[in-house]
Amino acid sequence: MTATEAETETRYDHGGDEFVYVELSAAMSLPVHFTSLAITRRLGEEAIPGVEEICPSNASYMVRVDPDRLHPRDLVRELQRIEGEVGSLSDDLTVATRIVDVPIMLNDPWTHEVLMKFRDRHQDPTGTDLDYGARINGYETTDAFIDALAASPYLVTMMGFVPGLPWCFQLVPRERQVEVPKYVRPRTETPERAFGFGGAFAVIYPVKGAGGYQLFGSAPAPIFDGEQRLPDFAENDSVVFFQHGDVINYRRVDREEYDDVRAQVDAGTWRYSYKELEFSPSRFLADPDGTNAAMKEVLYG
Amino acid sequence: MIRVQDPGLETTVQDTGRLGYYSIGFPPSGALDSFAYHVGNALVGNEPGAAALEAVYLGPTLEFTVDTVIAVTGADIPAFVDGEEIPTWESVAVSSGSVLSFGQLRAGARPYVAVAGGIDVPLYYGSRSTYTLVGIGGFQGRALRAGDELALGADARDPKAGRRLDGADVPVHPSTAEVHLLVGLHSYRLTEDSLARFTDTEWKVTPDANRVGYRFRGAELEFVPREQPFGAGSDPANVTDCGYPVGSVQVPGGVEPIVLLQDAVTGGGYATLGTVVSVDRDRLAQTKTGDRTRFVPVDLDGALEVRRDRLGALDRIRSALT
Numbered sequence: 250m251t252a253t254e255a256e257t258e259t260r261y262d263h264g265g266d267e268f269v270y271v272e273l274s275a276a277m278s279l280p281v282h283f284t285s286l287a288i289t290r291r292l293g294e295e296a297i298p299g300v301e302e303i304c305p306s307n308a309s310y311m312v313r314v315d316p317d318r319l320h321p322r323d324l325v326r327e328l329q330r331i332e333g334e335v336g337s338l339s340d341d342l343t344v345a346t347r348i349v350d351v352p353i354m355l356n357d358p359w360t361h362e363v364l365m366k367f368r369d370r371h372q373d374p375t376g377t378d379l380d381y382g383a384r385i386n387g388y389e390t391t392d393a394f395i396d397a398l399a400a401s402p403y404l405v406t407m408m409g410f411v412p413g414l415p416w417c418f419q420l421v422p423r424e425r426q427v428e429v430p431k432y433v434r435p436r437t438e439t440p441e442r443a444f445g446f447g448g449a450f451a452v453i454y455p456v457k458g459a460g461g462y463q464l465f466g467s468a469p470a471p472i473f474d475g476e477q478r479l480p481d482f483a484e485n486d487s488v489v490f491f492q493h494g495d496v497i498n499y500r501r502v503d504r505e506e507y508d509d510v511r512a513q514v515d516a517g518t519w520r521y522s523y524k525e526l527e528f529s530p531s532r533f534l535a536d537p538d539g540t541n542a543a544m545k546e547v548l549y550g
Numbered sequence: 551m552i553r554v555q556d557p558g559l560e561t562t563v564q565d566t567g568r569l570g571y572y573s574i575g576f577p578p579s580g581a582l583d584s585f586a587y588h589v590g591n592a593l594v595g596n597e598p599g600a601a602a603l604e605a606v607y608l609g610p611t612l613e614f615t616v617d618t619v620i621a622v623t624g625a626d627i628p629a630f631v632d633g634e635e636i637p638t639w640e641s642v643a644v645s646s647g648s649v650l651s652f653g654q655l656r657a658g659a660r661p662y663v664a665v666a667g668g669i670d671v672p673l674y675y676g677s678r679s680t681y682t683l684v685g686i687g688g689f690q691g692r693a694l695r696a697g698d699e700l701a702l703g704a705d706a707r708d709p710k711a712g713r714r715l716d717g718a719d720v721p722v723h724p725s726t727a728e729v730h731l732l733v734g735l736h737s738y739r740l741t742e743d744s745l746a747r748f749t750d751t752e753w754k755v756t757p758d759a760n761r762v763g764y765r766f767r768g769a770e771l772e773f774v775p776r777e778q779p780f781g782a783g784s785d786p787a788n789v790t791d792c793g794y795p796v797g798s799v800q801v802p803g804g805v806e807p808i809v810l811l812q813d814a815v816t817g818g819g820y821a822t823l824g825t826v827v828s829v830d831r832d833r834l835a836q837t838k839t840g841d842r843t844r845f846v847p848v849d850l851d852g853a854l855e856v857r858r859d860r861l862g863a864l865d866r867i868r869s870a871l872t
Contacts, residue, residue: 262734265732266732272792274790276779276781276782303573308790309793311792372785385784409572410815410816411575411815411816428780428784429784430785434802434806447783447791448783448790449790455684456683459762459815475686489575
């Protein structure tokens with residue numbers, strides 16, 4: 250298969266005996282993502298016996314199947330049928346979602362300490378992850394790169410890795426999107442609540458652990474709460490905060506505000522601020538900056 | 551109740567796993583060697599799905615405060631009750647005050663202890679399995695420590711000593727394990743030579759081998775050069791982030807394949823070259839650092855046949871033990 254084919258044709262494949270993997274495109278784009286979402290939603294509605302779990306992701310999706318109830322090849326036929334019926338992105342598709350204010354400290358001391366320990370696994374052993382990201386994305390200064398990271402909101406296009414981690418795709422035209430490689434070999438250590446970037450995706454690591462994303466900053470507020478101690482988690486009866494389809498506005502904070510949020514978390518009083526809204530992919534694609542400004546107006550109004 | 555006198559190295563409560571939350575990042579967790587786990591429950595007369603203890607390398611020392619029935623399965627390791635060696639893969643009566651201990655591991659990596667009624671810890675997202683990476687499930691979200699007291703469930707179906715697994719069904723744990731691999735996913739990213747090298751190599755288990763995944767060393771693999779698709783990142787091992795099947799194999803940097811197990815990370819952006827057939831993860835779970843593993847390619851029909859054979863054997867064993 251050539252690279253061109255891999256980028257344009259839907260690939261159906263088997264992940265062992267229990268998973269079917271469907272790649273709608275090798276490249277990320279919002280239209281492809283919403284097609285994946287439309288297919289997985291339809292699949293969920295059809296409740297086909299033997300379909301055990303449905304995992305939509307950025308430009309692909311995955312289904313866990315019970316092969317004793319549904320032959321994986323029969324599942325592929327069903328998925329191909331649904332893909333044909335759903336078609337490509339429809340202009341009137343809207344997604345009920347919310348826009349969330351997420352404080353973030355970029356170029357923070359905690360991720361800096363960790364990333365310096367793992368230079369031997371990085372593309373650029375002599376610099377920092379932020380300097381490297383700025384350079385390969387054509388920014389003249391690291392500060393300008395940092396400004397771009399926080400300038401526009403992101404859409405949660407995938408959840409996972411560990412519970413609650415959101416993959417966030419920045420809502421800007423492709424020529425303004427940041428893109429970086431993952432580490433050459435993953436780190437064995439990442440601080441809790443680190444803000445990372447890999448490919449075209451920003452993430453927050455819910456807990457400490459291994460990780461391969463470039464480390465750019467740190468979020469003061471938790472996105473995973475195993476004991477549901479904070480009201481955002483207790484009231485929703487969930488250990489994770491973010492949901493697929495959330496819009497996140499990363500708002501830069503300084504050390505003082507970072508520490509203030511940490512104190513609210515420790516006191517058990519921290520709450521995210523968010524507003525509900527309807528996201529229209531076609532409207533966004535027609536007017537990205539106008540749509541972003543309107544969404545921020547809803548949030549901060 | 552069970553009182554933990556010595557926890558061993560990393561002993562956790564596990565059951566069949568936490569299914570249904572993969573899309574928000576919860577791996578299934580659950581017993582790594584599902585055959586040993588299921589046979590243990592059948593031997594002591596539990597319903598399938600009762601929680602048991604999974605140890606690794608070193609067995610725990612456990613004191614029982616009630617008369618009950620236990621079975622030790624999994625790794626080849628001598629087990630003792632009050633200093634007397636007991637048969638493994640066989641249900642054994644223990645009295646209140648008895649102490650279960652273990653000798654040195656002979657082969658395999660993970661012994662299991664099934665107890666009549668199962669280990670009674672709270673259900674967390676539908677399962678009693680421990681997921682230590684984020685500290686949830688099982689006994690307080692962590693591996694056991696000395697002094698922990700584990701409650702036992704009361705709903706054993708038919709606890710009875712003296713049930714024994716037929717010797718022909720007892721798994722052997724060779725130091726080179728063979729597992730079946732369905733090649734695919736992003737295997738087209740590797741050169742043909744490298745894919746062939748992957749299945750020709752005896753891979754050595756590194757010290758970085760745990761319930762999340764096993765890392766191997768043994769050969770270098772090369773990726774096909776390409777202009778990377780948007781979103782993936784520029785490293786040739788990168789793909790646009792996607793879901794990882796449990797059992798999938800990724801090769802960051804081309805030198806260190808990682809096979810994901812029951813505490814898998816559920817997605818990420820490294821190219822995967824295929825997936826180990828689900829029932830063969832049992833075999834990987836019984837390999838330890840320094841052991842070797844060969845990945846034997848199968849097609850989908852072959853994978854389903856391997857699965858059918860193993861699950862059929864388990865059904866036959868369960869019936870025979872009822």
